[in-house]
Amino acid sequence: MPGMENEGSNLSRAEEIKNQANEAFKAHKYGQAIDLYTQAIELNSQNAVYWANRSLAHTKLEEYGSAIQDATKAIEVDPKYSKGYYRRGAAYLAMGKFKEALKDFQQVKRICPNDPDATKKLKECEKAVMKLKFEEAISVPESERRSVADSIDYRAIKVEPQYLGAKIEGDVVTLDFVKKMMDDFKNQKCLHKRYAFQIVLQMREMLQALPSLVDINVPDGCLLTVCGDVHGQFYDLINILELNGLPSEENPYLFNGDFVDRGSFSVEVILTLFAFKCMCPSAIYLARGNHESKSMNKIYGFEGEVRSKLSETFVELFAEVFCYLPLAHVINQKVFVVHGGLFSVDGVKLSDIRAIDRFCEPPEEGLMCELLWSDPQPYPGRGPSKRGVGLSFGADVTRRFLQDNNLDLVVRSHEVKDEGYEIEHDGKLITVFSAPNYCDQMGNKGAFIRFEAPDLKPNIVTFSAVPHPDVKPMAYANNFLRMFQ
Numbered sequence: 001m002p003g004m005e006n007e008g009s010n011l012s013r014a015e016e017i018k019n020q021a022n023e024a025f026k027a028h029k030y031g032q033a034i035d036l037y038t039q040a041i042e043l044n045s046q047n048a049v050y051w052a053n054r055s056l057a058h059t060k061l062e063e064y065g066s067a068i069q070d071a072t073k074a075i076e077v078d079p080k081y082s083k084g085y086y087r088r089g090a091a092y093l094a095m096g097k098f099k100e101a102l103k104d105f106q107q108v109k110r111i112c113p114n115d116p117d118a119t120k121k122l123k124e125c126e127k128a129v130m131k132l133k134f135e136e137a138i139s140v141p142e143s144e145r146r147s148v149a150d151s152i153d154y155r156a157i158k159v160e161p162q163y164l165g166a167k168i169e170g171d172v173v174t175l176d177f178v179k180k181m182m183d184d185f186k187n188q189k190c191l192h193k194r195y196a197f198q199i200v201l202q203m204r205e206m207l208q209a210l211p212s213l214v215d216i217n218v219p220d221g222c223l224l225t226v227c228g229d230v231h232g233q234f235y236d237l238i239n240i241l242e243l244n245g246l247p248s249e250e251n252p253y254l255f256n257g258d259f260v261d262r263g264s265f266s267v268e269v270i271l272t273l274f275a276f277k278c279m280c281p282s283a284i285y286l287a288r289g290n291h292e293s294k295s296m297n298k299i300y301g302f303e304g305e306v307r308s309k310l311s312e313t314f315v316e317l318f319a320e321v322f323c324y325l326p327l328a329h330v331i332n333q334k335v336f337v338v339h340g341g342l343f344s345v346d347g348v349k350l351s352d353i354r355a356i357d358r359f360c361e362p363p364e365e366g367l368m369c370e371l372l373w374s375d376p377q378p379y380p381g382r383g384p385s386k387r388g389v390g391l392s393f394g395a396d397v398t399r400r401f402l403q404d405n406n407l408d409l410v411v412r413s414h415e416v417k418d419e420g421y422e423i424e425h426d427g428k429l430i431t432v433f434s435a436p437n438y439c440d441q442m443g444n445k446g447a448f449i450r451f452e453a454p455d456l457k458p459n460i461v462t463f464s465a466v467p468h469p470d471v472k473p474m475a476y477a478n479n480f481l482r483m484f485q
Contacts, residue, residue: 014043018050025057028441033057048078055087058386059094061416065388067091082111082118089125095388096295098128148316149204154197168195173202173278175246181275185234185268188469190309196271200317203274206281207324213354214326215333216254216285218453226254226337226449228413228420228432229289232263232301235468236436236446237272243463244448247276247283254329256413256432257289257339257372261300262439264475265468267309270318288325289339289414290372290389293362304476323359327371330407334456337411341374342393342401343367344382350405364389375415376424376431395425402428409458411449420447420462430458437465439473 021036037054044050055070071088074081089104105122112118159167166181168174181191218224225244230237245251259273260266276284290296297303297319306314328338330350342348348367356368363369373390377383380394398410410429415422416438422431436446450459 010043014040014047014050017043018047018053021053021057025053025060028060028443030057030060034061046077048074048081048084051077052081052083052087055084055091059087059091061386062094063386064091064095065384066386068388080111082108082115085111086118089121091388093125094299096299098125098132101125102129147320148313149201149320152197152201152313152317154194154201157194157197159192159194163192165189165192166195167192168198171198173199173275175279178272178275178279182238182272185265185272186238191271193310193314196310196314197317199271199274199278200314200321202278204317204321204324206277207286207321207326210324210326211354212327212356212358213350214285214329216252216329216331218252218332218451218456220454222250222453224252224254224331224451224453226256226411226432226451227434228256228447229258229291229416229435230255230263230269231258231291231435231438232260232266232269232305232473233435233438233465233468234263234265234268234272235466236434237269239463239466240434240446240448243461244450247280249280249282252283252285254285254287254331254337256337256411257287257325258291258413259286259289260302261291261296262473263435264301264305264471264473266302266305285329286325287329287337287339288322288327288358288372290362292322292325294319295361299477301474301477308476323361325358327356327358327368328353331451332453332456333406334408335411335451336402336405336407336409338371339412340370340372340390340414341376341412342397342410343370343374344391346397346400347404348401373414376412376429378424395428398425398429408456411458416442416444417447418444420445421449421460430460432460436463 017036017040021033021040024033024036034054034057037050037057040050051070051074055067058067058070068088068091071084071091074084085104085107089101092101092104102125105125108118109122165184166177168177216224227240247253255273259269273284273286277286291300303315306318328336330336352367358368362372370390373387375385375392377392377394380396382397383392385391402408411432413432415431415433417431417433420433420436432447432449434446434448436444438444445462445464447460447462450461
């Protein structure tokens with residue numbers, strides 16, 4: 001029977017391709033693994049393993065929306081396949097959707113009642129949901145909430161005589177202080193809480209006064225350097241500053257969000273960036289990323305790290321200050337810089353972005369959410385987000401936004417790229433990502449972009465990861481999430 005022979009050869013070919021995909025996955029080549037699993041699925045869509053494996057590869061690329069879709073498909077193909085529920089639960093968990101994750105882990109336990117791993121994960125998930133319910137029960141409504149800053153008097157905090165680290169003399173953060181602090185951080189020493197409070201409170205005041213969209217003016221003959229995600233990779237941040245010079249009025253930087261989480265030196269990164277801003281406000285511009293938010297910091301390590309290196313009060317203070325970060329920047333009225341991307345509707349003007357009331361946790365939809373979460377796609381129009389939040393937008397969407405606002409270029413970050421950057425949308429959109437060998441496993445380069453006025457032609461510089469002390473990424477992350485890494 002030729003039809004059956006053909007079907008049999010398709011099935012064995014699909015298995016071959018799946019094995020190739022597994023090898024690519026083991027080599028951390030997750031994009032390649034996804035392409036291969038897709039080929040296997042095209043030959044045999046009734047194998048739940050292929051869908052579940054592709055779901056895991058999507059999870060590794062933080063494409064949680066796609067991971068949930070694939071895991072759901074695995075469950076449809078085989079409702080008794082425990083890994084389908086397991087993969088979907090892990091993706092829900094990574095998005096902070098603990099209640100949905102709990103349902104899937106309960107199902108894993110029903111299918112595998114004697115599996116100790118399933119039991120352990122279910123218990124952890126139940127604990128996380130209980131904690132969430134407790135936090136919701138005791139939370140104060142936004143309108144009644146007082147700023148934690150009101151209860152902090154850093155001047156009253158004594159500095160012990162045995163403290164030999166960096167000190168701020170009086171009220172002024174100097175370059176000497178910042179250099180000494182960075183040296184201390186390099187040697188894994190902590191900054192005294194008094195000075196950490198001073199820096200973060202000064203930042204709070206400064207950021208509060210800024211609009212949601214900040215205009216940056218670069219005079220002719222001068223440069224501005226734009227960096228993408230740093231994600232707590234302090235030693236790579238130091239490397240950027242060694243390659244390109246320290247931030248100053250003559251050598252300004254724009255860091256485009258996602259300063260923290262994942263990497264385990266996020267406290268050092270954020271205090272360094274904040275200290276440079278306190279030293280000279282025009283030396284460094286900072287934009288909010290999707291990881292400058294409570295829900296992300298709770299899961300991906302920053303909250304645990306702050307608690308460990310500073311204190312619980314700092315957890316609240318950073319959460320508040322992150323809400324004051326601007327959402328986007330425009331360089332010389334020509335280059336639009338934002339962490340994530342563009343919008344689900346046409347006709348958005350810069351004045352609409354300026355008018356966003358940003359002093360809140362990021363909502364799950366609307367302009368603010370899309371600025372922080374969206375991604376470009378290679379085909380025209382708009383599509384659902386691979387991440388499950390925001391959307392994907394094509395070159396036509398980029399072109400119309402630029403035309404509507406008399407702009408030349410969109411620069412955004414938010415996505416790891418093999419070379420540290422990618423030019424898309426007919427040269428009208430550049431992604432820049434500044435965390436090389438992301439999470440110590442992706443093998444990517446980092447990049448930054450130098451713009452010189454007046455022509456603002458992007459000059460892209462790439463660099464490789466440098467060694468760091470043996471503290472793993474996610475070392476301070478939510479215990480439960482670490483189980484899935």
